[in-house]
Amino acid sequence: MTTARAVNNRRTASGNFWCCFLYLASLSVTSLSFGLLAQPARAGEFRTPSISLVRPDWSAAVNQLKTEIDSQPLAVDNFSFTGGRRPSRQFSARRITAVSQINTVTSPIFSGIELSPVPVLLPFDGALYLADRRSGAVNLLIPRYQAGFRAASMFEAGPSGYDAVFLLDHGADGNMPSRVYSQPVEVQITASLLIYDIRDPLAGKGEPVKSLATQFPNLRRVIREGYVRYAFTRFGVPYVVSIQCLDSVARSKRLSCREASPVAERFIKALRIAGGTPRDPRYNIASYASERPIAYDADFTYRPPGEIIANSGYRGQGGHQDFTVYSQIRFPIEKAPAFANSQSFLNWGDCNLTGRVSFAPTKGDPYRCKRNDKQLVFDESAKENYSYPWQDNFCETRDFEVGQCANGMGHQGQDIRPSTCHLRNDGADRCIPDLFPVVAVREGVLIRSPKQQAAFLLVNTRNEHVRFRYMHMNPARLDADGVIYGRRVTEGERIGVVSNFQDRPGGTTNHLHFDVQVFTRDGWLWVNPYVTLISSYERLVGGRGREYIQPPPEAPAMAHAQPRADLPPNAVTEGGGR
Known part of the structure; x- marks a missing residue:
């Protein structure tokens, strides 16, 4: 044992x-x-964004759709509901018959609506529309079913969600407060599976909307980055309705946020289930190191992200250091070289109206901005303007809200000059505009109304929901070239030329302003495009850029004291030294 x-x-x-x-x-x-x-992440490493994904509750969406359809008895027979049985987590479109049936009704009006993986909410009363159609009504005018809003200026659904733009004409908003602004009001709505994980100190702020609290209990209103935004979660999905406006006094040609708010609330009150298609659940997208060329380009250099010109930030703030490549884009100017730098705080710049010292508007005359000691010359063609290294100016001083900048104000994007400056004659101090083609950075859909100075490019793919904005191209030329709502473009397709339009031709230097917006629970927010542009430029030139580090100033030469000529070499001076 x-x-x-x-x-x-x-x-x-x-x-x-x-x-x-x-x-x-x-x-x-x-x-x-x-x-x-x-x-x-290693310090200075370029990385892709981190993105969280949501899982829509389609059974809740079907329940809401049933309630909406039941309000119109003539429409009921067109739909087959599941009798309240909760569908399994993984299902196809056929498992929820009513969803495919509403797609059949709305797809002739909102093309591609079935592509959305989230329930599509639009200000469209599909039940009333179907009831009128079944009763034999003719001339079914869309504004009747859209609370007075025009037919959608743009509707785009894709693997990540959907985006839509609607207009409400002045005078079409009966039973609403009178409006000073005389132009149609543009309303945008976005819903997405993808939520970009950015550091946002203002996230989730806002005030409740009492008039809509019963219909949308978690609805909040906030004014951010030039838009009044109404954000809410429904069926587990973030939705944001927004209108571009100024938080100021109303004008006939300038929409105030106070006048925009009733329009947004009218829009939200009219939202109904319009379609979509259930998809299998997906998972969060982790950040990883972004690919870069191995071989270095012989010429391309850039200053570090966040390093803006000294004292050029709003109230002296520094830049925003962001090493994220938000999208693998094609560079927005067709050909290299190109030069990303400041327009306001480099040669010929106006220092963003913060004051200039020794300024005389004569070509070649020296001056500087009051904010720093950087020496400038009054010549847009100055060599420094068209030279490497690149420099970030995302948080350069402007009167624009930018949540990513330290004081909440900044430039919103990055300025880029084309390869060279052509002058009309030797005495000219301005570059000739409209010579260098601008291209679509990705395949996507354009968002722009006629006469607008800015053009947006929307990208909606399985792993991206992002917008790019182009500015300072001439609006008349954009109109003539068909750069308007809903136009589909391919990557690299020409959409304009580098110009100098800012409220008028010649209103700024000859450059392209380019920026990036990503979708969050607060809607579309500006992020620093600098590293995204570096990455795209490296692909354009076929080589990796080198980060340029400003060398420290040389130490002044030491002045060695010499013995006084009237004293002997061994004399003791005051203090006991020899």
Whole structure:
């Protein structure tokens, strides 16, 4: 017995040893694997964005659709509901028959609506529309079913969600407060599976909307980055309705946010289920190191992200250091070289109206901005303007809200000059505009109304929901070239030329302003495009750029004290020194 017990004890000890050994080994392997898969970002490493995904509750959407359809008895027979049985987590469009049926009704009006993986909410009363159609009504005018809003200026659904733009004409908004603004009001709505994980100190702020609290309990109103926004979550999905406006006094040609708000609330009150298609659940998208060329380009250099010209930030703030490549884009100017830098705080710049010293508007005359000691010349063609290294100016001083900048104000994007400056004659100090083509950075859909100075490019793919804005191209030329709502473009397709339009031709230097917006629970927000542009430029030139570090100023030469000529070499001076 003793021998048997001893053997068993040895076996137990041996077993415990190997169990412990294997357990520790597994921990080591797990730790190693985790280290390989989840390494923290190295300093200065370009990375893709981190994106969270939501999971729509389609059963709740179907329940709401049933309530809406039941309000019109003539429409009920066109729909087949599941009788309240909760569908499984994974399903196809056929599992929820009513959703495909509403797609059939609305797809002739909103083309591609079935492509949306989230329930599509639009100010369209599909039940009333179908009831009128079944009753034999003719001339079914869309504004009747859209609370007075025009037919959608743009509707785009894709693998990540949907975006739409509607207009409400002046005078079409009966039973609403009178409006000073005389132009149609543009309302945008976006819903997305994808939420970009950015550091946003203002996220989730806003005030409740009492008049809509019953219909949308978590609805909040906030004015951010030039838009009044109404954000809410429905069916587990973030929706944001927004109108571009100024938080100021109303004018006939300038929409105030106070006048915009009743229009947005009218829009939200009219929202109904209009379509979509359930998809299999998806998972969050982790950030990873962005690919870059291995070989270095011989010429391309850039200053670090966030390093703006000294004291050029709003109230002295610095730049926003962001190493994120938000999208793998094609560079927005067709050909290299191109030069990303400041327009206001470099040569010929107006220092953003913060004051200039020794300024005389004569070509070649020196001056500087009051904010710093950087020496400038009054010549847009100055060599420094058209030279490397690049420099970030995302948080340069402007009167624009930018949540990513330290004081909440900044430039919103990045300025880019084309390859060279052509002058009309030797005495000219301005560059000739409209010579260098601008191209679509991705395949997508344009968002722009006629006469607008800005053009947006919307990209909606499985792993991206992002917008790019182009500015300072001539609006008349954009109109003539068909750069308007809903036009589909391919990557690299020409959409304009670099120009100098800002409220008028010649209102700024000859450059392209380019920026990036990503979707969040507060809607579309500006993010620093600088590293995204560096990455795209490296692909354009076929080589990696070198980060340029400003060399420290040279130390002044040491002045060695010499003995006074009237004293002997061994004299003791005051203080006891020799």
